[in-house]
Amino acid sequence: MIHEKSLIRPENLKTHDKLVIDGVDVSGHWSTFIEPRVVTDYNERLQEEIAALPGGEHIHRCWQCGSCTNSCTVNALNPDFNPRFWIYLIRLGMESELLRDKDIIWQCVSCHKCTSACPRDVVPEGVMKATAHWLALKGHTPKSKSMIFDEEFAQQVIETGKIEDGRVIRNFFAKTGQPLMQDWLVEMVKRVARRLPILQGIKMGFAFVFRPKTRGWAKAGAAIEEYVHEQEALQRKALRLGEKS
Numbered sequence: 001m002i003h004e005k006s007l008i009r010p011e012n013l014k015t016h017d018k019l020v021i022d023g024v025d026v027s028g029h030w031s032t033f034i035e036p037r038v039v040t041d042y043n044e045r046l047q048e049e050i051a052a053l054p055g056g057e058h059i060h061r062c063w064q065c066g067s068c069t070n071s072c073t074v075n076a077l078n079p080d081f082n083p084r085f086w087i088y089l090i091r092l093g094m095e096s097e098l099l100r101d102k103d104i105i106w107q108c109v110s111c112h113k114c115t116s117a118c119p120r121d122v123v124p125e126g127v128m129k130a131t132a133h134w135l136a137l138k139g140h141t142p143k144s145k146s147m148i149f150d151e152e153f154a155q156q157v158i159e160t161g162k163i164e165d166g167r168v169i170r171n172f173f174a175k176t177g178q179p180l181m182q183d184w185l186v187e188m189v190k191r192v193a194r195r196l197p198i199l200q201g202i203k204m205g206f207a208f209v210f211r212p213k214t215r216g217w218a219k220a221g222a223a224i225e226e227y228v229h230e231q232e233a234l235q236r237k238a239l240r241l242g243e244k245s
């Protein structure tokens with residue numbers, strides 16, 4: 001049962017400007033009714049699917065206290081951003097209801113306030129990440145920029161055992177269609193350069209051009225890559241991606 005009026009679709013709220021019942025004037029607010037709805041398209045595996053993705057593992061612990069939403073940074077700015085409600089929908093398998101908010105779930109800023117407030121160690125921030133990941137994997141939303149950044153970051157680690165910040169940012173911008181010369185970035189580079197010891201600057205320039213690898217990294221990189229592929233395969237299986245319906 002949903003008790004929050006803000007969660008009821010406006011078209012399902014019925015009021016009468018003029019209504020008198022048995023001589024009692026119940027016009028306006030007093031005659032508010034909620035149109036009943038019938039949901040038939042449950043995804044009974046929805047909780048299982050979210051729990052199969054990193055961050056979603058503890059969703060089953062939620063007891064709907066609402067502390068996550070009450071403490072949420074984004075909810076304070078946008079009341080439609082409601083982690084408690086989305087966890088409720090996922091646990092009930094109400095996929096079509098969840099999809100109504102698919103374009104705002106990614107807005108979680110990873111501040112961890114919800115995770116600190118949660119009395120059940122659900123890690124709601126992780127559930128938000130898993131849900132955004134689920135939406136992208138299922139094709140409901142485009143791959144998020146943070147996913148593209150994570151992939152670029154992981155790829156560099158796998159290939160070289162090192163992170164070269166300049167290359168990560170350049171490739172990330174290229175993959176997301178962003179110009180490299182952005183005012184905030186130019187300003188940040190200028191400020192860093194002003195305080196950077198010359199030797200460190202030379203080392204960074206060398207790393208950018210020659211892309212050195214960690215010595216003996218090949219085996220470790222291959223093992224990490226194999227693990228990543230195994231996990232991706234498990235996730236695809238849990239989400240039944242590629243299965244004929």
Ligand code: SF4
Nearest residue numbers: 062064065066068118
């Ligand atoms: S704070 Fe934790 S237990 Fe409470 S509603 Fe949020 S996720 Fe569920």
Ligand code: SF4
Nearest residue numbers: 072108109111112114
């Ligand atoms: S981590 Fe995300 S869901 Fe949790 S409080 Fe911060 S913005 Fe809200």
